Amino acid sequence: MxxxxxxxxxxxxxxxxxxxxxxxxxxxxxxxxxxxxxxxxxxxxxxxxxxxxxxxxxxxxxxxxxxxxxxxxxxxxxxxxxxxxxxxxxxxxxxxxxxxxxxxxxxxxxxxxxxxxxxxxxxxxxxxxxxxxxxxxxxxxxxxxxxxxxxxxxxxxxxxxxxxxxxxxxxxxxxxxxxxxxxxxxxxxxxxxxxxxxxxxxxxxxxxxxxxxxxxxxxxxxxxxxxxxxxxxxxxxxxxxxxxxxxxxxxxxxxxxxxxxxxxxxxxxxxxxxxxxxxxxxxxxxxxxxxxxxxxxxxxxxxxxxxxxxxxxxxxxxxxxxxxxxxxxxxxxxxxxxxxxxxxxxxxxxxxxxxxxxxxxxxxxxFPEGRARVAKRVAVVGGGPAGMAFAVNAAERGHAVTLYEAAPRLGGQLNMAKVVPGKAEFNETLRYFTARLAKLGVDVRLGEAVSAAALADAGYDEIVLATGVTPRVPDIAGVDHPKVVSYVDVLTGKVDVGARVAIIGAGGMGFDVAEYLLGDARESLDPEAFFRAWGVDVANANAGSGGLTKEMGATNPAKPRRTVHLLQRKAEPPGKGLGKSTGWILKARLRRAHLMTISGATYDAIDDQGLHYRVDGVAQTLAVDHVVLCAGQNANRVLFDELAARGIHAKLIGGADVAAELDALRAIDQATRLAVEL
Missing domain, CATH: 3.20.20.70 (Aldolase class I)
Structure with missing residues (x-):
């Protein structure tokens, strides 16, 4: 049965x-x-x-x-x-x-x-x-x-x-x-x-x-x-x-x-x-x-x-x-x-x-159906969403694929996304790709930072680089101060930030870090916690309420876990670039957690006192334990350049191609289309 x-x-x-x-x-x-x-x-x-x-x-x-x-x-x-x-x-x-x-x-x-x-x-x-x-x-x-x-x-x-x-x-x-x-x-x-x-x-x-x-x-x-x-x-x-x-x-x-x-x-x-x-x-x-x-x-x-x-x-x-x-x-x-x-x-x-x-x-x-006319030996470097998507789709087309990942596990940026409250479903994406890679017989080599020389010697028909991004470090005096950390340090658990935090950068990553520092993971996993947070009476007992309670949107926390400030250079309200159907949810959750936002900021320095910044020319200081950098990314193209120096052309996908935003949607789409075009 x-x-x-x-x-x-x-x-x-x-x-x-x-x-x-x-x-x-x-x-x-x-x-x-x-x-x-x-x-x-x-x-x-x-x-x-x-x-x-x-x-x-x-x-x-x-x-x-x-x-x-x-x-x-x-x-x-x-x-x-x-x-x-x-x-x-x-x-x-x-x-x-x-x-x-x-x-x-x-x-x-x-x-x-x-x-x-x-x-x-x-x-x-x-x-x-x-x-x-x-x-x-x-x-x-x-x-x-x-x-x-x-x-x-x-x-x-x-x-x-x-x-x-x-x-x-x-x-x-x-x-x-x-x-x-x-x-x-x-x-x-x-x-x-x-x-x-x-x-x-x-x-x-x-x-x-x-x-x-x-x-x-x-x-x-x-x-x-x-x-x-x-x-x-x-x-x-x-x-x-x-x-x-x-x-x-x-x-x-x-x-x-x-x-x-x-x-x-x-x-x-x-x-x-x-x-x-x-x-x-x-x-x-x-x-x-x-x-x-x-x-x-x-x-x-x-x-x-x-x-x-x-x-x-x-x-x-x-x-x-x-x-x-x-x-x-x-x-x-x-x-x-x-x-x-x-x-x-x-x-x-x-x-x-x-x-x-x-x-x-x-x-x-x-999208074409079936297997490719000519099967190729293909190397994929990078086991994030772009690399995994390419490897699966190329293998489904009949190509012999080897996937190199320098880290001891697959996932790349997904391993950071999945720890953010409300994003635990990314675990399922990792489960799916892992299962499909095994089923399709992709040669997955974890913990192997493959070199340009090794790739050249192996004689692959195609080399695809999904080497991802590195966090961008803004030009701010004191940016190398010990209290300055990157979003990678925070979301991978490398650094346990203090009770007072400033986040530089209010894009999607800045909001994710804020949610990680302030949010309650139970709310997206436990229906009762969700209903309390959003003021829902799922029994819908009261006439005319439509299932809402008077405590609509109130979690009534005794005290926020941290004091967090989210800063951005743009003068517009933070979060305008968030998803149309989900951005309002994240902003509402963070308002309940007492996130403080600052727009139109210019950054002077970071030192023992904290983060020094200006708004409309007025100098201010945030006394914080840590400053988290969420100021964008740079494409990691070191291996691409090394291969080019050897006269070997490789294809770039995902963040290694465009690093403007951490965009899994674009990465998986680009990887899938490239795989079926081989």
């Missing part, structure tokens, strides 16, 4: 039987904005179907022009669009999979001037104020949902999912915070959920009994004025009675001030909100949010929290997640680390989604 026997058990959803309990959740990709969009979407979904995922939920398509996510966003309202959708459904079915279309009306989140909502209340995350829907508008919109559902089935989808979560239109009707109507669709709880139930009934009637009808409910709103846990349970029961075959659970609204899916959220943290839905209904319930490993998914099903699990970004990271689970190869799953850098951050900045740990995601048609 497999240790994942429940996860691998078939599941009946209405009249459809899914082969296992693993579902690819819906996500925005913006692939429709690229060249050959239908070919890209077909290849993207087909790869996940071939990877044996039990069901695919497509990205959201609006039922009318008012509800699109953005101008030109996905819309499915015309028969003329059937063929482009058939390209997707045929590809998925040919690969052995099943797919449903998510119908998503963005409501007041639609970034278009004609956006609509239950009431004319502007969302703080949208520049446009919505128009309140009239009763005629509501009837038309319900009919639009049913029309799109019918088109979906005609296009070959196995059913539809109605998006009623995350603060979109249907969710806005249900919550008193955004529904101030005084007609049949507002006021009481029964009236506020009427729109959702009318949509489900209309869609069920239009589809008939056979196609799957999934409803995504907000299991906990995490906004003031949201539904209580008891109301969510009653709502779920009414959705079942209206004709849904399965209820999927969402968590939070996009404007919520509580993180829901970033790596700083513990795995399966929202289980009790999901269990509340499961207890209320007799149809299957799907769990979602921060489920990135089969062990987590199996436990949720085994403990009765849910009947199946939705994993969106984990299927970006590894399209073969389900297949590897079935084959007992969980150690070879390329795990989603919840970083959001290549998926949500790109979506929120109007770019297409991909994945930091899997650059092929969304780019399937750009």
């Amino acid at each position: 497999s240790i994942f026997d429940r996860l691998l058990t078939p599941l009946a959803v209405g009249q459809t039987v899914l082969p296992n309990r693993m579902v690819m959740g819906a996500m925005h990709t913006r692939l429709e904005t690229l060249d050959r969009p239908h070919a890209r979407l077909a290849a993207f979904y087909a790869a996940r179907a071939a990877g044996e995922i039990g069901l695919i939920l497509s990205g959201g398509f609006s039922p009318n022009a008012e509800g699109v996510m953005e101008a030109g966003g996905p819309l499915f309202d015309r028969a003329e669009q059937l063929d482009e959708h058939r390209a997707v459904t045929r590809a998925v079915h040919a690969a052995g999979g099943k797919i449903v279309l998510q119908i998503l009306h963005a409501g007041r989140y639609a970034k278009v001037p004609e956006c609509v909502a239950p009431s004319a209340i502007k969302a703080r995350i949208n520049a446009w104020t919505p128009r309140a829907l009239s009763l005629d508008d509501i009837g038309r919109t319900i009919a639009d949902f049913a029309h799109t559902a019918a088109l979906a089935v005609e296009a070959g989808y196995d059913g539809v999912e109605i998006m009623g979560s995350e603060g979109y239109l249907i969710n806005e009707f249900a919550a008193a915070a955004t529904n101030h109507r005084d007609d049949a669709y507002g006021g009481s709880f029964d009236a506020r959920i009427r729109f959702a139930l009318d949509v489900v009934r209309a869609v069920r009637e239009r589809l008939g009994a056979a196609p799957m009808l999934i409803y995504r409910i907000s299991s906990i709103d995490l906004v003031d004025g949201g539904l209580s846990g008891a109301e969510v349970a009653t709502f779920a029961q009414r959705v079942e009675a209206a004709g849904a075959d399965l209820i999927n659970t969402g968590v939070g609204w996009h404007e919520s001030a509580v993180p829901t899916i970033a790596a700083s959220v513990p795995r399966a943290a929202w289980r009790e909100a999901i269990r509340n839905v499961k207890r209320a209904v007799s149809i299957p319930v799907m769990a979602s949010n921060r489920i990135n490993m089969p062990e987590v998914a199996e436990e949720l099903i085994a403990s009765g929290v849910a009947d199946c699990v939705s994993m969106a970004r984990p299927l970006l990271a590894d399209p073969e997640f389900a297949k590897k689970t079935r084959l007992g190869l969980a150690d070879e799953i390329n795990t989603c680390i919840g970083c959001n850098q290549a998926c949500l951050d790109r979506i929120f900045t109007e770019r297409t989604a991909t994945c930091l740990v899997n650059p092929r995601a969304g780019r399937e048609i750009e």
